[in-house]
Amino acid sequence: MPSTFFGMNIAASGMFAYKAGLNVTAHNIANVKTAGYSRQYIQQKAKEAISLRTTYGMMGAGVEAYDILSSRDAYYDYKYRKTNAVFGKYLTQSHYMNEVQEHFYAIDEKSGGVSNSMDLFFQKISSLTKDVSESTIRKELIEHADGMMSTIQEVANSLLQSQEELNGEIQSTVDQINALARQIASLTKQINTLEVYGARANDLRDQRANAVDELSHLVDVEVIEKEPADGQGLHQFLVFIGDGTLVDSTVYNQLQIVTRTTKDNQTDAEGLYDLRWSTGQDFNIRNANLGGQLQALFELRDGNNEENFHATLDSWSQSNDDYNGKATITLKTDGSSSVNASMLSRLNIPESDGLITIANFDYRYESFEVSIAADGTYTYTFVLAEPMEDGKEKHLQAAMKSGKTNSEIGDAIAFRGIPYYMSQLSEFVRTFSANFNQIQNGGYDLYGNKGIDMFVATSRTGTEEFDMTEFLYNNKDGFYYLNGCKVLDSQKLADFTQQGYTFTPVNGEAGYFMMLDSDGNEVEKVYQPADDQSIFTFTSYTTKGNPTSYYTMTALNATVAKAMIGDGKLLACSTSPDASLVEQGLNLERMTTLREDTSMFKQGAPGSFLAVITATIGVDQEKLLNSAKNSENILNGVDYRRLSQSGVDEDEEGQHMIEYQSLLNYQYRVLSVMNEVLDKLINGTAV
């Protein structure tokens, strides 16, 4: 026989349950706009019945709300984060590349751009053909040359600035990652503290999931959540990024910024960052699965289209007498070497403080010297910054023995980022300048003197101008040219001699000969190196007054010689030293041909080279934008499904509210009936 007041207890149980339901509904409605919030709902069941040993058996004891759950599907969280990492990567990349592409394309002829400035320059050359004697027009031409170089420098400088901004953004991204790691760990701690008593800390879990969502935009995350095996105790929450653990339940790791003292590329900004775990472990920034904004930033900052320097280890010395007894490593190019190792115009390893990686060991160099052989082999002698200890030498011996002689500087990064476009620009200015200067040097100015270099490299401070040595490879005839003279090695010399040519030395110019045909007529001036293995040698360092190679010239420091800007007469338009022939423009005619000189670049004429850059960047950016758009769509799709699962719907909640209100009302009604019944029984039936 149940208690007299049992019915009232049943009504009370309904009141408690539906009151809880109504509160959850209120909580849902209140959190409609809370980021990461997932809809909560109560779990209810009938209370355990009481066995009354009566004729009618078990008596139901009412209802109880035994749990509040949140509607969340881990699968969608996983999908969302994976997609978000992809989206974050493409979004960041397309954002920065948008800036870069605008440097290379001008919407019309008035809006600047490298191509436009080059067009203007050639237009002026063409214009000068009809006014060779006019120093004002000569001056205009030189000013346009200066304009072209300034435009390139501006582009290069803004690329450099972008690189620095990217570096800065890496820092702030790392700060965000660290902050999120702290937050996740602290939330996990709170969750564990609460859940140890068995309840689910839904809101904290939502907050933590939201933090992981945010993190997934910055970097690809791997999340593992382990429930306690026996359903009791604390759960484990692990977050991995890259190849390390960021959060292990309540413990978190931090990323640290390490300022580099070395460079990967000649034109890199100073003080780029590497990353390291606060535990001292290395953090691999080149990890292709890093994902998110962080990977994008590193790729943008360092992307070189996998065109890093590599050559083959040839020899080394612990103490090289030719280099003040310092340790040296000698590399040689061969068929497997990178293009930029055997092409002066593309060589972009740092002048000093570069790292040579041979068989996983790094060797830091302070300078290098390059020797170019007649067959196109480049031999690099790197002077190491530190003495080579026996241990390190053993590594080299081992590398040599096992055939792991591939030596690299910088990493191969499969993205066309800042360094790629910078080196493209440098290749352009070097090649263009060398070709132009070669013609300029071959002619005579209005004073009757040999033309001086028009385009020169300047020192970092811009105060010193260097004397450039033109060393060019002609794609058409396959000859090297030194200072405009064909280079003939002993083999080619023998070939020409057999054909009846003879050679007489040029007075005062060692190594230079005049080639004469069988009738004794002068054909051309040629250069015969004393050593076929070393037809041209240059070093990474430049001192004023010494001729330097075009390696010294980059898009950042190429400029028009100051003397030329001041004096249009210095333009070497004439092929005759007779200064009275003011209208002689035969050398200028050669300058006009540069515009259509398809042998200048592998890509063809200078205009084509720039067009190829524009096309490359345009196509890349188009792809990035599409990828960003696609991943955003996918992300939205995932989010859509997730919202479908977890989102709060006002209509639904409204419905619940009315339902719970009615249900509560029913409980009150039950209570009131029970009350009336008891009233009758106690007050009405008692005598």
Add this chain to the structure above:
Amino acid sequence: MRVTNSMISNSARSHISSAKNKLLTAEEQYTSEKKIQRPSDDPTIAVRSLRYRSTLSQIKQYLEKNVQDAMSWMEATETAMKNINSILENMKGTMNQGANDYLALDERNDVLSKLQQYVNAIFQDEANSDFSGRYIFAGYRTDTSLLFDKRTTNLSYDITENFDYSQVSSVNVVTGKVAYDPNADAQEYADMLSGEGTYPGVRKSSVYRIQLAYKNCAAAGPLADPNSTWPAGYTFDAKDANGQSVLGGTQTLTTKASTEEDAYDDLDPDEVRYIYDTGEILMGENIYQKIQENRASVSIQYSKTEFDKYDIRPEMYFQCNAYDSISQRTFNYADPSGQDINYEINFSQMMTVNTQGKDAISTEIYRLMDYLTQTVREVDDVENRIAEAKKMLSNATDDTDKKNLSQLIESLESERSLRVTVMTEAFGMGLSMIDRAQETLNVATASLGTRYNRLQLTYDKLSDQQIDTEAQLSNNEDIDIADAFINMTQADNLYMYALSATSKILGNTLLDYI
């Protein structure tokens, strides 16, 4: 599927955002009138645009600047050459007068001064023409006039002058003269003419002659370069088409002044004589024969200092060295042939716009006047002597004197007739020289005309190309403004629909009805 309000609101937001993006693109296209704003919008269009724009800017340079300037230059040249031609035509008429008519002294001088005016007009006005401050006939030295602009004595030149075999002419020279001598008798006057007795006589001799470009040349040289590689004396050589000397090597010149009595006499068959004050080269029979037989070209080296105003600057016509005694500098001037001023008139296409003075205006005409003046002066001179003698005869009373004077007049008349013949021949020679000058000029004019025609064709072609390229550029990157407007309106409508739909959807929930 369960649809929540935030799904609707998210989706509405993304629709509004995409409608806005479309509106932005349409707006950019409409206001810029370009299909693309950046390469990623369409890399193909971007690269094509770069190429077309580069081509177009170059075409504009050719079409609007280079070709038109080339035309102006050529027109200026053509005008000058036309003027020279009509002057030459006038000279021919005047020359005919001098050659054919028996003219009185005044009339002869009249003809002479007329001719001198014409020659001055050719050289001072036409040959010195300039085009926007640049001398058009001066080859590469457009800042230097073709002629000396003032008397110049500080410059001395060593000149190498070349002649064609046909320029060696056979001319008659009259030497010696009959003159009044108070002690002479009739026989002696006759001897003065005939050359008997002690008198050299008045003789007409035929010599083979080349006139150098200058008179009053230097007797000895070289003057210019202290380190000259020239031999000490002046040299003369004639070479055949293969460059072999037909004279067996360089000949040394003998030097004389025209005032010397035997300047034109006793020429050895193998001699080459240099009359420096008149700038003449005489050559003996054998030398002349060899030159003619081999059609050789003749090269002479000589020096000159002191140039008069309007003398031709040697470097414009000849290979020469000059020494400036003020600056003490030496200038080496190469052979001025082929000083073509080339304008770039089309892609990798150059056009020679100039005509060099040396190829159009012959220096022969210039020297012709010296020769004509000389022969006319000689006739004037003998006529004056006749007049003098006649006056003396009319005043004479003594019969012997009368007889002597009559003989003098007779001899003088004979001398005069010889000199008149030479003068007439000189005019005749002048006529053929002018013909030659006209021929040279016509060749130059014809070449100019051909080039001008080519230029005209290039101009037309470039005009077509410009229109084509502009059309291609426009097709490639310009948007059709009507399309753009429609696109923009559509985008705008789309945006409005998105807004209105959103405002409807997000309006109410069930909560509003509770």
